[in-house]
Every structure is written in C-alpha cells, then in structure tokens.
Amino acid sequence: MSGCQASVLCGAIAGLLVVEVASASTIQIIEVQLEQTPTGLTLQLETADGERPPIVISQDDQTWQADIVNVQLAPGASLTEIAPAPGIDAVTVAALDNHRVQVRVTGGEVIPNGDAAAVLVFTIRPTDTANSSVLAQAPDAETSPEGDRTDEPTSLEEVDRSETLRLNVTGEGAGSEYFxxxxxxxxxxxxxxxxxxxxxxxxxxxxxxxxxxxxxxxxxxxxxxxxxxxxxxxxxxxxxxxxxxxxxxxxxxxxxxxxxxxxxxxxxxxxxxxxxxxxxxxxxxxxxxxxxxxxxxxxxxxEQPTPEPFYQAQLQVGSRTLIRPQLDFSDRLNADGSLRYRLNALVSRQDSFRDFDQGLRRTFVAPVMTWDISDRTTLALDFEYLNDERPNDSGLLAFGDGVVDVPRDRVIGEPDDVVERDFFGGGYRLEHDFSDNWKVRNAFRYSSQDYNASAFTPLAFVEPAGIAVRVITATEWYQDYYGLQTDVVGTFATGSLNHTVLMGFDLSRNFSDLNARGNLFARSPLNVFNPTYGTVPRLSFDQLPNAARVQEFTTTRLGFFAQDQIEIIPGLNFLAGIRYDTVTQEVENAPSLFSPMGSEVDQTVDAVTPRLGIVYQPLPELALYASYSQSFTP
Missing domain, CATH: 2.170.130.10 (TonB-dependent receptor, plug domain)
Incomplete structure (x- = not known):
C-alpha cells in the first residue's frame, strides 16, 4: 500500500549580496592572461562584449575568491598557475556549473596586502571597449582579529569607456566563510x-x-x-x-x-x-x-581534489582520552594537473563514559581521483572504507516515570558487549559538456555495510529486587546498495525566458539480510544495584540455539524525471517538474522462533509526483517563494 503526502510551502529566505543583477544573456570569457608586473601580478579576463558580469567576493586568511556570475569560460581558457609570485601559492580560473566562473588566489601564510611584494590586480577586459565600465578599487581593509569576518559587496561605478573592469586584491578577509x-x-x-x-x-x-x-x-x-x-x-x-x-x-x-x-x-x-x-x-x-x-x-x-596542492594534518584530543589524528592531502598526479587526487584518513580512539571494556575505535580512509580527460570531459573515482567498533550499549532501565537510580556509568549488559561495523563504498562520476549550454552526467555507486553485535539484552526488570532479567543475543546484518544516475542539463532561451532544463533517470537496488539469534530461554539475572558480571559464559553466534529473526529484504527502484527552471525576468523564477517511479519490494521471512511458518511478501508500487514553485526577489538579499510538491512511500 502506498501513501502520498502533499505540501504547500511559503516563506522567505535571506542570503547573498550580489554585485549587479545578472543580465539575460550569458557573457563569454574568451581568454585568460596572468602576467608579472613590477608591483606583482595582473590577471586579465577578456570578454566577448562590453557587458559587465556580476561578481561575488569572499576571502579568509589565506584564500581570496571571486565568483563571476552569468558567464561562460571558453574551451581551453581555464588557468592554473602554481607559485606565480612570492607570497602567492596559486592562481586558478575554472568554470563551474550554472554559468559561473571562479577565480581563486591562495596565499602562503596570508593574502598579500598593500605593503607586500606581490599584489594581484584582477581585470575583466572587454575586447570591444565600447560600453566598458570599471569596478571601483576596493579600499585597503584594516587588519581584523583572527576569525573576524565581514561580508561587503563590491560596488560598480561607470567611468570613461577606455577603462576596464578592475579590482585590486588588498587587505584581509572580506567575506563570510559560513555563507x-x-x-x-x-x-x-x-x-x-x-x-x-x-x-x-x-x-x-x-x-x-x-x-x-x-x-x-x-x-x-x-x-x-x-x-x-x-x-x-x-x-x-x-x-x-x-x-x-x-x-x-x-x-x-x-x-x-x-x-x-x-x-x-x-x-x-x-x-x-x-x-x-x-x-x-x-x-x-x-x-x-x-x-x-x-x-x-x-x-x-x-570533498574533491583541489587545483592547487593542499596538505593538512590535524590532531584532536578531548575528554575520555579522545585522540583523533587526521590527514587531508590533495595534489596533482601529472605535470599539467589534469590528473589530481585527494586523500582523507583518520584513526580515532576514545573511552566510553560507561564502564565497558571496549572503547570507541574508528578507522577511515577515503581517496578520490579526478581526471580531466579533455576540456569538456571529466571523470572522478572515489572510494571509502570505515571500520567502527564500540560498546553495544542498550542504556539504562526504565523505572517509574524515569530511569532506575544507578550511576550513569553502570552497565546493564556485560562490560564486553560489543558492536562492530564495516562500511565500503566506491563509484565514479562522468561529466561531458556537449557545448557551453548542454552537458550529460552519469554516475554509479556501490556500497556494502556489515553489522555484527553481541550483547546481554535486558528483557524485564523486577523492581522490588532490582533484578534485570537478561538473555544473550547476537546479530549479523548485511546490506548492499547499487545506484546508477544519468541526466542531461541544458540552458537555452525562448524569447525573453531563460531555461535550465534537467532530464534523466535513476536506478537503484537495496538488499538487506538480517539474522538475529539468541539463547532466549536461558536467563542471566543481574542485580543493577550491586552487579556481578561474567556469571554466564558468552556464546558465539553459531552456538546460540534460537533464531529470533531471519529476514531478507530487496527493494528495486526505477525513476524518470524532468524539470524546467525558468527565469521570467531577473528576480522572478518559476520551477516545474514531474517524476514517474516504480518500486518493487520483496520480503522473505524464514521460519524463526517468533514466526514458525515464515512468510513471503512482494509488492510493486507506481507513482507520479509533480512539483511547482515560484520565487520572487524584491531585494538582492531577500526571496519570497511558494511551492507545491508531493512525496510518497510504498
């Protein structure tokens, strides 16, 4: 049986201050030039016309970033320069999704200020000087305390037609890292x-x-x-x-x-x-x-590989003997930077706040590799492995309107109750740009999860005597997942309307196998006020006589979707979408103590879900929206 829920939402959201409203047509950046000057560096971005694009500035202690909106970067025009001048580690110019180009400057210890040897002058220069305009130079910012952030938009100011769009990078932080x-x-x-x-x-x-x-x-x-x-x-x-x-x-x-x-x-x-x-x-x-x-x-x-080399080592220490060393590395794998990697890894150790023999143990590694096959094609491969061991803690016992009055570190099971989890995941993402306006994305992911637990589980509590009645249980639980996603994203105009269209499908399969066993008729009492542990030997999973629950669950999903985001006029956007899903679930319950006959259940559910929404921005930092959407579960 399926359920369907609908929701109509209205609200207001506040956010970004963007320099100028984006023009209806996309501006093309045809060339990027980085040159050394007596005072430092000059970065010039040449556009195909005289229009001025919106630009969003953000900055922290070591990175200055400009997001240029409503632009396209011509093929081959991207830029990555490592250590182009003293005090500047890297300068990158890269195309992002949704008609954006990002300029990123990374400093050594801090971004160079006006007194430093290397000052970057960032220029957007139209090839045709007609209707050209200039970005007013940002005044030198006073040094602010570490961690202090401000969020100030850059202003635009019309000047003589022979000038260019200019911005000097001087001073310290000028943006919110949280936004x-x-x-x-x-x-x-x-x-x-x-x-x-x-x-x-x-x-x-x-x-x-x-x-x-x-x-x-x-x-x-x-x-x-x-x-x-x-x-x-x-x-x-x-x-x-x-x-x-x-x-x-x-x-x-x-x-x-x-x-x-x-x-x-x-x-x-x-x-x-x-x-x-x-x-x-x-x-x-x-x-x-x-x-x-x-x-x-x-x-x-x-996190994905970065254009510039990045190496970070971190150590967290805390209460209950927490120690958590962590590595985060990213670098090129070849000379031109088309092959890059990122590696995250950590080991974590911490004692429990309760009197368990087993502490919290965690090991994690996650490498990612990105390959720019061409100017228009990118392939990313990722992998994750996680091992987690910790006490199998069922908490304290309920008593009256609260919990039983024992110290919070008191263990109601056994001190050596443990649960171990292993997670493995991996996949790829392939993206190809057919043109500046159309691209296809294909991604696949596989993951598996193993859960193994053993515990003395409380079944009842004899309140007058303070006796917890326990039985030994063990669980083996396995799950795997396969997912495939393919979609096409395109932008085009019909008259004065600008469209961003999304069409695609996704296919996935979940399989879950649960096997829970116990010695349910051999009770292990424990006086919670004066506990004595280890009176009953722990049996392995295969030694436990009673199959409490044996179940296999398979879910297969296939969905097709289409969506259109329409810019009616600057500041007024409309969204419409529709999706068709078919979901098949198969459940097999093997004979067990609580289900001697076993059972099988199969069902297939189809659903069509629409979505409509409209957004109006009366102010750059304010948006009002209304939407209608649906959700369903089998």
Whole structure:
C-alpha cells in the first residue's frame, strides 16, 4: 500500500549580496592572461562584449575568491598557475556549473596586502571597449582579529569607456566563510539558494571545523526542524519536520537503508572527515529522489581534489582520552594537473563514559581521483572504507516515570558487549559538456555495510529486587546498495525566458539480510544495584540455539524525471517538474522462533509526483517563494 503526502510551502529566505543583477544573456570569457608586473601580478579576463558580469567576493586568511556570475569560460581558457609570485601559492580560473566562473588566489601564510611584494590586480577586459565600465578599487581593509569576518559587496561605478573592469586584491578577509550561495540538493542542478522555491539549508566545512564536529548529529544541530530520533547502537535516525526516517544521501546517492528493517536508519555511523558541506532540503522531495518521507532529505557532499596542492594534518584530543589524528592531502598526479587526487584518513580512539571494556575505535580512509580527460570531459573515482567498533550499549532501565537510580556509568549488559561495523563504498562520476549550454552526467555507486553485535539484552526488570532479567543475543546484518544516475542539463532561451532544463533517470537496488539469534530461554539475572558480571559464559553466534529473526529484504527502484527552471525576468523564477517511479519490494521471512511458518511478501508500487514553485526577489538579499510538491512511500 502506498501513501502520498502533499505540501504547500511559503516563506522567505535571506542570503547573498550580489554585485549587479545578472543580465539575460550569458557573457563569454574568451581568454585568460596572468602576467608579472613590477608591483606583482595582473590577471586579465577578456570578454566577448562590453557587458559587465556580476561578481561575488569572499576571502579568509589565506584564500581570496571571486565568483563571476552569468558567464561562460571558453574551451581551453581555464588557468592554473602554481607559485606565480612570492607570497602567492596559486592562481586558478575554472568554470563551474550554472554559468559561473571562479577565480581563486591562495596565499602562503596570508593574502598579500598593500605593503607586500606581490599584489594581484584582477581585470575583466572587454575586447570591444565600447560600453566598458570599471569596478571601483576596493579600499585597503584594516587588519581584523583572527576569525573576524565581514561580508561587503563590491560596488560598480561607470567611468570613461577606455577603462576596464578592475579590482585590486588588498587587505584581509572580506567575506563570510559560513555563507554558501549555491546548492544542488534542491534542484539537482547548481542553483543559487535564493532561486530555489523551497527551504534549503547548508552547513559548510568551516562550520564543521569551527565546531570541531566529529559525528553527523553534532552538525545537524545547526539545522532547524532536524532532530535525532534514536541514538541506539544500530546508528542514528533523523526526523525532519516531524517525519521519522529521513533519507540520508552521500553525493546524491542513498547512504541509509530504506526498508522495514531499519526505517531509513543507519547501520553504519557516517564519517565527517571528508565532508565538504551538508545540504538539507526540507519538504516533500520525491520529484528528485523517489520514494522518501515528506519531511525532506539530508545530502552529504564530499570533498574533491583541489587545483592547487593542499596538505593538512590535524590532531584532536578531548575528554575520555579522545585522540583523533587526521590527514587531508590533495595534489596533482601529472605535470599539467589534469590528473589530481585527494586523500582523507583518520584513526580515532576514545573511552566510553560507561564502564565497558571496549572503547570507541574508528578507522577511515577515503581517496578520490579526478581526471580531466579533455576540456569538456571529466571523470572522478572515489572510494571509502570505515571500520567502527564500540560498546553495544542498550542504556539504562526504565523505572517509574524515569530511569532506575544507578550511576550513569553502570552497565546493564556485560562490560564486553560489543558492536562492530564495516562500511565500503566506491563509484565514479562522468561529466561531458556537449557545448557551453548542454552537458550529460552519469554516475554509479556501490556500497556494502556489515553489522555484527553481541550483547546481554535486558528483557524485564523486577523492581522490588532490582533484578534485570537478561538473555544473550547476537546479530549479523548485511546490506548492499547499487545506484546508477544519468541526466542531461541544458540552458537555452525562448524569447525573453531563460531555461535550465534537467532530464534523466535513476536506478537503484537495496538488499538487506538480517539474522538475529539468541539463547532466549536461558536467563542471566543481574542485580543493577550491586552487579556481578561474567556469571554466564558468552556464546558465539553459531552456538546460540534460537533464531529470533531471519529476514531478507530487496527493494528495486526505477525513476524518470524532468524539470524546467525558468527565469521570467531577473528576480522572478518559476520551477516545474514531474517524476514517474516504480518500486518493487520483496520480503522473505524464514521460519524463526517468533514466526514458525515464515512468510513471503512482494509488492510493486507506481507513482507520479509533480512539483511547482515560484520565487520572487524584491531585494538582492531577500526571496519570497511558494511551492507545491508531493512525496510518497510504498
């Protein structure tokens, strides 16, 4: 049986200050030149006409960045220069999605200021000087305390036609590291958040670093409407806007289980070491991701190789003897930089706050390699491995209106109760630009998760005597996932309307195999006020006589989708989309103690889900939207 939920959303979102409203036509950058001058460097970007593009400036202690909006970078015009001048480690000019070009300057210890030997002068120069205009030079900023950030737009000012668009990079930080202008989760295209008719919240890497985030739930505390449903040993489960079992994605692919066994919860606790940012889309999103709960989705975006070399070593120490060394490396693999890698790795050790023999042990490695096959074709390969061992902790016992009055470090099971998880994931992403306006994307991902647990599990509590009645249990749980996504993204104009079109399909398969056993008729009592452990020997999984639950669950999904984002006039955008899904679920329950006869259930559900939305920006930093969307679950 399927359920369908609809939602009409209205709201306001605040954000980016952009220099000038983007023009209706895309400006082409035909040439990029970097030259040394007596005072430092001059970077010139030549455009094919005299129009001035919008530009967004951000800066921290070591990096200055300019995002140029509504432009296309001609094939072969990208630039990467390593150590072009003293005090400047790298200068890169690269094309991004959705008609954007990014200029990025990385300094040694700090970005050069006006007194440094190397000052970069950044110029956008039309080939035709007619209607040319100039960016007013940014005044030297006063040195601010470390970590202090401001967000000031660069102003545009008309001058004589013989001048060029100029910007001097001087002074220190001029942007907010916490602000992310674009997100892909809300539309599956790289779209400014202010143009998405929905609620999208992004947690960037800078927030994770400043808050010293280790677990995903710590990061999601920054998002309103997202709460942790369960912190049991099987992993975290999340609710969005009150709907349980929120789907968790990694780079657009499902990371969490999606079946009746785990209610979209996780067998494996995801690692945050290689997270670039976390995007949360609130509201029904089946148009984009198929059968999910109407609360929304959580999408973890992972770090990719950088154009310039990057080496970082970090050590976190904390309470309960936490020690967490971490490496993050990125560099070229060949001379021209077309082959690049990034490697994240860590080892984590920490004692439990309860009296378990087993502490928290975690090992993680995640290499990524990107290959620019040509100016128009890019292939990325990624791999992840995670091993996690920790106590199998069922918590304290309920007593009356609260919990039993024992120290919080008291173990109700056995001190050597343990759970071990192994996660493996890998895949590829292939992107090819047919032209400046059309591209195709194809991606595949495979993941497998193993969960093995053994514990003395409380079944009852005899309150007068303070006796917890326990039985020994063990669980072997395996899951694998295959996902394939292919889509085409194109931009074009029909009269005065500018379109960004998305069409594609996705195919996935989840398989889950659960085998839970126990010695359910051999009880192991424990006095919780004066415990004596180790009175009953621990049996291995194969030695346990009772099969409590044996279940195989397979879910196969196929979806086709189409979407059109329409810019009616600058500041007014309309979105329309539709999706067709077919979902097949097969459940096989083998004979067990609680289901002696076993059972089999098969079902196939088809659904069509629409989406409509409109966004109006009366001010550059304010957007008003209304949307209608649906979500369904089998």
């Amino acid at each position: 992310v202008p674009n997100a892909g989760t809300g539309t599956r295209t790289d779209t400014p958040i202010l143009e998405i008719p929905g609620s999208v919240q992004v947690i960037p890497r800078e927030v994770l670093d400043d808050q010293q985030v280790i677990q995903l739930d710590e990061a999601l505390r920054n998002v309103s409407g997202v709460v942790v449903d369960s912190t049991e040993g099987a992993g975290f489960q999340y609710s969005i806007r009150g709907f349980q079992g929120a789907r968790l994605l990694r780079d657009g692919f499902s990371l969490s289980a999606s079946d009746s066994l785990s209610n979209s919860g996780l067998i494996t606790l995801p690692e945050t070491a290689n997270v670039e940012q976390i995007e949360v889309l609130k509201g029904p999103a089946s148009i984009l991701y198929g059968e999910i709960q109407p609360g929304g989705v959580i999408n973890i975006i992972t």
